[in-house]
Amino acid sequence: MHAKSPPSADVMTAGQPPGGWRAERGEPSLSEVFGSVRVAAGASFWRKLVAFLGPGYLVAVxxxxxxxxxxxxxxxxxxxYALLSVALMSNVMAILLQALCARLGVGAGRxxxxxxxxxxxxxxxxxxxxFAxxxxxxxxxxxxIGTAIGLNLLFGVPLAIGVLLTAADVFLILALQALGFRWVEALVVALLAVIAACFSIQIAMAHPDWGGVLRGFVPTPALVADRDMLYLALGILGATVMPHNLYLHSGLVQTRAYEADDAGRRQAIRLSTIDSTIALCFALTINASILILAAATFHSTGRYDVAELDRAHAFLAPLLGSSLAPTLFGIALICCGLNSTVTATLAGQVVMEGFIAIKLAPWLRRLVTRSIAIVPAALVTIWSGDKGAGQLLILSQVILSLQLPFAIVPLVWITASxxxxxxxxxxxxxxxATAVIAALIIALNIKLVVDFAVG
Incomplete structure (x- = not known):
């Protein structure tokens, strides 16, 4: 099978009007894997789609x-089930925003x-x-925190020790990147399959109210009127539409060696968008499964304050009548943590190289990023234990939601130019559509801040 060479930076930016940018595009981020996944020029649409499948699943993580x-x-x-509507709306927002990312990465070569x-x-x-x-x-x-809790639940590793052990995942990323980018994508997809299997079994055990599930996908005015519900809704939004994914996806689409002419780039945008849409629909099923499991097991039995992962793990066995359920929960949690490690590493590399053109060795970049996060995580787990770790998890997602406008507004503005x-x-x-999404997120963030400021 004949494959074309990866498009060069000059070819990728061909056809752009002069003066559209303040500076010439420099070396691409993730240069070690730029254009490394071959796409056969004469292949059928379906074979090309298979070649483009992968970045969307890294984003979906x-x-x-x-x-x-x-x-x-x-x-x-x-x-x-009331917040299922937030998960659905967030997923629609994510699909549209990631479509813009694919268009930016392929169309502008940046x-x-x-x-x-x-x-x-x-x-x-x-x-x-x-902000990024x-x-x-x-x-x-x-x-x-999630990976440390998973290690604690399955193997009894103390939380503080588990937090420190997570720094070792840098070696996993380095080993996979040395083998080739397709190996990174293969690991992510395999771990996603394990997560899906774990939740499928747990949902089958929980016997949810499917009528309530369907009604939960319809938005309710309480989402805005209830401050606590809005706080959790913004947390779900921040956990679904994540700022770093916008940077990551626009870089990952450039790992494909697509045809550099206009027709080839249009097809690359289309295939990349299909890839991310399929992957995000899969992500919605996982997100909805977590919420459905919590509603069917905890809310239905009067346990309204389960937010800590370890408490959820402890309650699953007696509520579902099987010791298998908490084990599956712990396995899926560790798989999620490992997968997220891959994407955070790559996103950090894209952000640092893209904004300030500083290239660090991947292991050094990973250790710097990890150190920034490990210190507060270790302090909280040592000081306040499991409950503090759970609260820190939710707070981290709200912080992500508050950072969203600083990534979405530039994305919408640049791709509209x-x-x-x-x-x-x-x-x-x-x-x-994406401008409305940006305005909605900004308005909700302002309301959240005002509500808490006035007590």
Whole structure:
């Protein structure tokens, strides 16, 4: 099978109007895997689609990380199936936003970090970089705590020790990247399959009220009127539409060696969008399963305050009548933590290289990012134990939600600019829809802050 060579940076930016960017595009982020996945030029549509499948699943991992578990468990145990509507709306938002990311990465040949660096003056770009790093640290914090809790539940490893052990996952990432990027994608998909199997068995044991499940997908005014429900809804939103995923996806689509002419790039945008849409629909089933499990087991039995992962693990066996359920829960949790580790590492690399053009060795970048998150995680777990860790998980997701506008607004603005995107400018309907999403998220964040400020 004949495969074309990866498109060069010059070819990838061919056709862009001069003066659309403040600076020329430099070396691509993730340069070690740029254009490394071959796409046969004469292959059928379906064979090309198979070649493009992968980045969407790495993005989908961020929509079902351990922080998502904590918010979904809290929402399901307290409000039953009512917050399923938030999971659904968040997923629709994510599909539209990730479609913009694919368009930016392929159409402009830049990831979102590079686009911000080349579109804005430094006094704007540098704060955006800082906010992106805060979002990645919050993501890493959730992964550290989630993985540590999983190790504690399955093997009895103390939380503080588990937090420190998570620093060793850097070697897993390095080993996989040395084998090739397809191996990274294969690991992610395999772990996702394990997670799906674990939750399928638990849902079958829980016997949820399927009528209540269907009604839960219909939004209720209480989502805005109830401050506590809004807090959890924003947590679910922050755990679903994650800032670092917008940077990550716009970089990952460039791992494919697609045809560099206009027709090839249009097809690459289409295939990348299909890939992310399929993967995010899969992520919705996992997110909904967590919330349904919490509603069917905890809310239905009067346990309205289950937010800690270890408490959920302890309650599952007596409520479902099987010792297998908590084991499956722990296995899925560790798989989520490992998967999220992969995506946070790559996202951190894209953000740092894209914004400030600093290249660090992957192991060094990973250890720096991990250290920023390990310190607060270790202090909280030592000081307040399991309960504090669970509260920190939910707080990390709300922090992510508050960071969202600083990634979404530049993404929508840049992809709507014909001067920057040329013939690949986003359709007006997509720009309008994502602009509404950005406005909604900003409005909800302002309401949350005001509500808590006034007590």
């Amino acid at each position: 961020g929509y079902m990380d351990p922080g998502n578990w904590a918010t979904s468990l809290a929402g399901g145990s307290r409000y039953g 990831d979102l970090a590079q686009a911000c660096r080349d579109a804005y003056p430094r006094w704007v770009a540098w704060p955006l970089w800082l 790093e805060i979002a990645i640290a919050a993501t890493d914090l959730a992964e550290i 014909r001067a920057k995107m040329g013939r690949f400018v986003a359709p007006r309907w997509l720009t309008a």
